[in-house]
Amino acid sequence: xxxxxxxxxxxxxxxxxxxxxxxxxxxxxxxxxxxxxxxxxxxxxxxxxxxxxxxxxxxxxxxxxxxxxxxxxxxxxxxxxxxxxxxxxxxxxxxxxxxxxxxxxxxxxxxxxxxxxxxxxxxxxxxxxxxxxxxxxxxxxxxxxxxxxxxxxxxxxxxxxxxxxxxxxxxxxxxxxxxxxxxxxxxxxxxxxxxxxxxxxxxxxxxxxxxxxxxxxxxxxxxxxxxxxxxxxxxxxxxxxxxxxxxxxxxxxxxxxxxxxxxxxxxxxxxxxxxxxxxxxxxxxxxxxxxxxxxxxxxxxxxxxxxxxxxxxxxxxxxxxxxxxxxxxxxxxxxxxxxxxxxxxxxxxxxxxxxxxxxxxxxxxxxxxxxxxxxxxxxxxxxxxxxxxxxxxxxxxxxxxxxxxxxxxxxxxxxxxxxxxxxxxxxxxxxxxxxxxxxxxxxxxxxxxxxxxxxxxxxxxxxxxxxxxxxxxxxxxx
Ligand code: ADP
Ligand code: GLC
Numbered sequence: 001x002x003x004x005x006x007x008x009x010x011x012x013x014x015x016x017x018x019x020x021x022x023x024x025x026x027x028x029x030x031x032x033x034x035x036x037x038x039x040x041x042x043x044x045x046x047x048x049x050x051x052x053x054x055x056x057x058x059x060x061x062x063x064x065x066x067x068x069x070x071x072x073x074x075x076x077x078x079x080x081x082x083x084x085x086x087x088x089x090x091x092x093x094x095x096x097x098x099x100x101x102x103x104x105x106x107x108x109x110x111x112x113x114x115x116x117x118x119x120x121x122x123x124x125x126x127x128x129x130x131x132x133x134x135x136x137x138x139x140x141x142x143x144x145x146x147x148x149x150x151x152x153x154x155x156x157x158x159x160x161x162x163x164x165x166x167x168x169x170x171x172x173x174x175x176x177x178x179x180x181x182x183x184x185x186x187x188x189x190x191x192x193x194x195x196x197x198x199x200x201x202x203x204x205x206x207x208x209x210x211x212x213x214x215x216x217x218x219x220x221x222x223x224x225x226x227x228x229x230x231x232x233x234x235x236x237x238x239x240x241x242x243x244x245x246x247x248x249x250x251x252x253x254x255x256x257x258x259x260x261x262x263x264x265x266x267x268x269x270x271x272x273x274x275x276x277x278x279x280x281x282x283x284x285x286x287x288x289x290x291x292x293x294x295x296x297x298x299x300x301x302x303x304x305x306x307x308x309x310x311x312x313x314x315x316x317x318x319x320x321x322x323x324x325x326x327x328x329x330x331x332x333x334x335x336x337x338x339x340x341x342x343x344x345x346x347x348x349x350x351x352x353x354x355x356x357x358x359x360x361x362x363x364x365x366x367x368x369x370x371x372x373x374x375x376x377x378x379x380x381x382x383x384x385x386x387x388x389x390x391x392x393x394x395x396x397x398x399x400x401x402x403x404x405x406x407x408x409x410x411x412x413x414x415x416x417x418x419x420x421x422x423x424x425x426x427x428x429x430x431x432x433x434x435x436x437x438x439x440x441x442x443x444x445x446x447x448x449x450x451x452x453x454x455x456x457x458x459x460x461x462x463x464x465x466x467x468x469x470x471x472x473x474x475x476x477x478x
């Protein structure tokens with residue numbers, strides 16, 4: 001099958017969260033099964049250094065009046081995946097993240113930046129003069145590429161089936177109506193049954209409404225988003241389309257995340273040499289100049305610091321545990337009040353708490369290998385990848401039972417591989433952390449949980465059949 005996979009971030013080119021991991025690894029897994037997958041993403045600043053020399057450059061003209069759009073055909077250096085980079089200096093060549101400026105504010109022209117990406121993806125699947133390679137499936141991801149479904153609906157041209165994957169419903173890519181004229185999308189689509197969303201227009205809603213299939217990244221989240229509590233205002237739309245909605249759990253790229261061959265960590269290990277994990281704990285404590293006693297439990301967090309992740313509950317719960325001597329390391333960045341809260345905790349417990357603000361891929365591996373328990377108390381979690389990485393590293397995840405966390409972390413019975421709690425409050429989190437503390441004292445049982453965690457196969461290879469079946473069913477219907 002020929003699949004065009006469109007995303008706003010793709011590892012190892014650029015990453016702010018799990019979407020990049022998925023957009024890097026799922027296409028690779030599909031290619032390994034013999035499918036012909038190409039990627040499309042903006043040529044953000046610095047990206048050209050991470051791809052092969054450009055094979056072909058195609059000028060798509062200046063449809064948005066901000067400068068010419070060019071498609072650069074190349075491959076990702078690290079893994080040889082074919083990619084079309086959308087180049088437009090005015091839109092993409094900027095410092096800082098793919099979505100926000102140095103102050104963490106969304107770029108004011110994000111609607112244009114991602115309409116242009118979506119427009120180019122849509123063009124590529126209908127216009128043979130741009131590319132002879134014609135996709136059998138167009139796979140969109142989140143709001144940034146959801147507009148592609150709107151362009152295709154506007155143009156009323158024959159096009160391949162569209163799959164839209166929701167990685168996070170909270171980010172609906174909605175914009176003020178006065179910006180709609182910039183998009184070049186037909187006003188016919190601006191209805192309640194189209195892409196209008198509470199008086200605004202939404203890229204994610206377009207991606208849902210005009211898709212042939214909607215997927216999300218875990219079975220539990222697929223059910224949750226049909227409720228007002230988790231639906232973020234789109235539950236009505238999703239309920240109306242529930243026959244085309246499925247949940248397919250994300251996988252893990254074990255080439256990247258594997259303690260047996262991880263080049264970032266102090267000491268490699270696997271389930272037969274689990275005792276070596278302790279050297280990573282030691283190294284992590286040393287690196288952070290914390291008290292070197294490894295006998296006490298070490299909690300960790302690797303996360304975006306946003307309301308979604310429930311880390312305010314960790315801030316409330318931690319002091320009573322720190323008072324018993326446990327330790328805590330965090331890697332993350334995001335909301336100022338959380339950053340400041342964690343820094344204050346570090347100041348209060350300098351021997352036991354290490355906070356690293358910012359983004360650091362290598363340190364995220366060292367942290368996963370070094371800590372005993374990874375805290376993920378998310379208010380909602382479409383899939384969650386950090387718990388899957390933790391499992392592979394024999395690091396027990398402690399999670400709120402929601403979304404993909406509920407599908408992958410178990411506390412009771414002979415598959416127990418972590419700890420979980422239900423209510424999103426400090427008391428429930430605290431009680432769960434006490435259970436983890438108690439379990440840590442029972443060495444044999446702890447080790448059994450670690451082995452359960454490490455043995456479970458969450459590879460992409462284990463889920464590509466689901467993707468193949470979905471794509472095939474759409475092609476057969478077409
Ligand atoms: P989300 O996509 O909601 O942020 P996921 O658990 O799906 O959550 O994916 C998060 C990804 O981002 C993981 O690969 C995690 O290791 C990584 N990550 C999060 N914060 C940081 C950080 N500060 N530095 C390095 N990697 C990070
Ligand atoms: C989103 C979600 C996260 C998921 C990731 C990849 O960022 O918040 O739960 O794992 O996308 O699908």
